[in-house]
Amino acid sequence: MLNKIWRQREFHFMLIPGVVLVFIFSYLPFYGLIISFQDYNPGLGFNSPWVGMENFEHVFHQPNFLRTIWNTLYMSVFKIIGGVIVPVIFALLLNEVARTFIKRTFQTLVYLPNFLSWVIMAGIMIDILGSGGIVNSFLGLFGVAPISFLGDPSIFPWSMIITDVWKGFGFGTVVYLAALASIDPGLYEAAVIDGAKRWKQTLYITLPLLTPTIVLMSVLSLSNVLNAGFDQIFNLYSPSVYESGDIIDTYVYRLGIQQAQYSVGTAIGLFKSVVSCIMVTLSYFLAHRVAGYRIF
Amino acid sequence: MIQDKSLGRRLFQVINYLILILTSLLCILPFVNLLAVSFSGSAAVSAGDVVFWPIDFNTNAYEFALKGGEFFQALWVSVQRVILGTLFNLILMVLTAYPLSKTKTKVAGRGIYMGFFVITMLFNGGIIPNYLIVVKTGLIDSLWSLILPGALPVFSMIILMNFIRGLPEEIEESATIDGASPLQILIRIILPLLKPALATVGLFSIVGHWNSWFDGIIYMNDTANYPIQSYLQTLLLNFEQIMQRSNNDYTQLLAMMNVRTGRAAQLFLGALPILVVYPFLQKYFTTGLVLGSVKA
Numbered sequence: 254m255l256n257k258i259w260r261q262r263e264f265h266f267m268l269i270p271g272v273v274l275v276f277i278f279s280y281l282p283f284y285g286l287i288i289s290f291q292d293y294n295p296g297l298g299f300n301s302p303w304v305g306m307e308n309f310e311h312v313f314h315q316p317n318f319l320r321t322i323w324n325t326l327y328m329s330v331f332k333i334i335g336g337v338i339v340p341v342i343f344a345l346l347l348n349e350v351a352r353t354f355i356k357r358t359f360q361t362l363v364y365l366p367n368f369l370s371w372v373i374m375a376g377i378m379i380d381i382l383g384s385g386g387i388v389n390s391f392l393g394l395f396g397v398a399p400i401s402f403l404g405d406p407s408i409f410p411w412s413m414i415i416t417d418v419w420k421g422f423g424f425g426t427v428v429y430l431a432a433l434a435s436i437d438p439g440l441y442e443a444a445v446i447d448g449a450k451r452w453k454q455t456l457y458i459t460l461p462l463l464t465p466t467i468v469l470m471s472v473l474s475l476s477n478v479l480n481a482g483f484d485q486i487f488n489l490y491s492p493s494v495y496e497s498g499d500i501i502d503t504y505v506y507r508l509g510i511q512q513a514q515y516s517v518g519t520a521i522g523l524f525k526s527v528v529s530c531i532m533v534t535l536s537y538f539l540a541h542r543v544a545g546y547r548i549f
Numbered sequence: 550m551i552q553d554k555s556l557g558r559r560l561f562q563v564i565n566y567l568i569l570i571l572t573s574l575l576c577i578l579p580f581v582n583l584l585a586v587s588f589s590g591s592a593a594v595s596a597g598d599v600v601f602w603p604i605d606f607n608t609n610a611y612e613f614a615l616k617g618g619e620f621f622q623a624l625w626v627s628v629q630r631v632i633l634g635t636l637f638n639l640i641l642m643v644l645t646a647y648p649l650s651k652t653k654t655k656v657a658g659r660g661i662y663m664g665f666f667v668i669t670m671l672f673n674g675g676i677i678p679n680y681l682i683v684v685k686t687g688l689i690d691s692l693w694s695l696i697l698p699g700a701l702p703v704f705s706m707i708i709l710m711n712f713i714r715g716l717p718e719e720i721e722e723s724a725t726i727d728g729a730s731p732l733q734i735l736i737r738i739i740l741p742l743l744k745p746a747l748a749t750v751g752l753f754s755i756v757g758h759w760n761s762w763f764d765g766i767i768y769m770n771d772t773a774n775y776p777i778q779s780y781l782q783t784l785l786l787n788f789e790q791i792m793q794r795s796n797n798d799y800t801q802l803l804a805m806m807n808v809r810t811g812r813a814a815q816l817f818l819g820a821l822p823i824l825v826v827y828p829f830l831q832k833y834f835t836t837g838l839v840l841g842s843v844k845a
Contacts, residue, residue, distance in 0.1 A: 254657070257657055258657050258658075261655065261656055261657060263730055263731040263732050264647075264648035264651065264655070264656045264731055265648070265656070267644045267645070267647060267648050267731070267732070267735070268644070268645055268648050268649075268662060270640075270641055270644060270645075271641050271644060271645035271666070271700075271701045271706075272662070272665065274641065274697060274700045274701055275665070275666060275669060275701055275703075277682070277686065277697075278679070278682060278697060278698040278699075278700075279669040279673065279674075280669075281682050282673065282674025282675070282678035282679045282681070282682050283672075283674050283678070284678075285674055285677070285678025285679075285681050285682060286674055286675075286678055288677075288678070288681075343569075343572060346565050346568060346569055347569060349561070349562070349565050350565070350566075350569070358573075359569050359572075359573050361828075361831060362573040362576050362577055363572065363573055363576045364831055365576060365577065365580075365824075365827065366576055368756060368760075368823050368827060368830055368834075369760070369820050369823055370759075370760035370761075370762060370778050372760075372762045372778045372779075372781050372782045372785070372819075373778075373781065373816050373819055373820045375785060376583075376781065376784075376785050376812060376813075376816040377579050377580070377582075377583050377816065378579075379785060380582070380583065380586065380809060380812070380813065381579055381582055385595070385596075385597035386597075387582050387600055390597050390600070419575070419576070423576065427835055431835075451558060451561070483763075484762075484763070487763075488782065488785065502676075505675070505676060505677070506676065509676065509677045510676065510677070510680070510767060515677050515681075518676075518677045519675060519677045519678060522674075522675030522676065522677060522678075523675065525675070526672055526673060526674075526675055529672075530671050530672045533670075533671050534671060
């Protein structure tokens with residue numbers, strides 16, 4: 254065995270830098286998770302006193318923790334739904350455009366927001382959704398009173414859902430267009446001979462053949478159900494909308510980093526990681542079973 | 550595709566184009582607005598008159614941003630980060646992907662290595678343990694805290710691995726017979742063939758490093774070390790305070806613009822590099838999407 258490894262030593266040497274760095278920055282933090290069972294004190298470090306499950310109990314009894322979980326699920330579920338439906342519809346409409354150049358132009362335009370960070374996007378959102386911004390000016394033309402999209406707790410979650418779908422749907426469109434392009438044109442020709450019009454063709458050929466991709470994308474997004482979009486919400490929320498806008502990740506940040514409650518923050522993080530890990534595993538398993546997808 | 554010239558079809562085409570145009574406009578008009586605001590006069594912006602065309606055209610906000618020390622400082626940190634970070638990513642990805650693209654018999658323990666890397670995609674320690682490791686390794690306030698923790702992007706590495714597997718094996722075999730060592734084969738033969746895939750994952754890295762902001766915020770105690778996106782993030786929160794601190798000499802310029810124009814100019818400058826390389830990005834990101842998944 255060792256002899257064999259020695260013969261392949263060059264391959265193993267190549268792997269060393271990656272293994273070492275991943276070990277330090279991904280595996281050592283796993284060890285750091287023990288502080289969620291301790292009363293962490295920066296002076297004592299990992300030798301802080303053990304408290305068992307106390308941090309977890311403390312967290313679960315906080316009324317705003319349950320609210321945070323609810324907010325997370327609420328926003329991410331609607332983001333997932335919108336994030337599947339909108340690109341599917343847009344790709345279907347785009348597919349009806351015959352000229353490649355025009356098709357590609359539309360595709361390029363809607364794909365653009367994907368590449369900019371949420372910091373830039375948030376800056377733009379704050380500007381256009383503000384009281385003097387273009388959205389409210391536009392609504393004002395129809396006599397609508399200014400809406401506080403980012404400051405009103407009852408509207409804030411929907412501002413997040415819609416802007417998130419807006420930023421991301423170009424990516425999904427590209428995926429679905431690729432799937433549409435791979436449909437055998439012979440099927441449409443046969444349908445035309447049978448007298449099927451465009452709508453019937455869409456209903457009986459395009460949609461059924463698109464379904465595996467739709468299922469795959471939905472199943473994969475399941476793994477994100479506890480990530481309601483930290484980058485987006487962190488940059489757009491304010492204390493006035495904490496009640497409806499706080500998600501698990503922003504809560505961990507405020508509690509753990511800002512208020513330096515390292516142990517409690519880590520406990521919430523651990524809880525989230527465990528549930529997320531189960532969701533990711535489940536979604537990859539389902540994706541493999543249902544759509545034959547695997548990433549490695 | 551078979552042509553359908555019925556009235557219903559034509560009506561559909563008109564409505565379809567209208568929907569596509571409106572949706573695409575929705576995706577780019579916010580950027581047009583941002584640009585218009587950044588070039589407009591303070592009074593017109595405050596009155597909410599600026600829509601998609603600048604009013605009282607001036608470049609005060611840009612002069613201000615470009616004269617200010619902090620903006621350039623942050624830009625310089627980001628440039629260093631993108632260059633070094635991408636270089637690190639590419640070197641580590643190639644070194645890791647090549648041995649892992651081999652079969653089990655050629656590299657003993659391949660499955661163990663794969664598991665070791667893939668687990669980090671499923672489960673992570675969360676922000677607080679990660680933060681504590683960066684503190685413990687003494688990287689706080691150094692550029693390396695933005696580069697080393699993510700030095701090996703596992704997903705991109707898998708894309709490369711899949712790409713290498715698609716290369717014809719005979720080339721390597723003949724090189725082995727000629728007495729080339731694995732490292733020689735990697736550098737002399739595989740690397741040149743890997744160019745298109747490297748362009749794809751390299752662009753992933755460039756965009757990722759350019760757009761990252763959160764690690765800068767938590768790992769840098771001194772705001773002078775902030776990369777551009779972290780700097781812009783603080784700008785969103787308290788523009789006036791930061792501007793007054795950094796630009797004592799330019800109070801005159803500051804008086805001539807308002808918060809919205811100043812912010813818009815800096816946001817636009819922060820987005821500019823991505824907007825410039827966008828046409829290339831789009832192509833390579835779509836390729837990466839295909840390379841990333843193996844349909845079994």
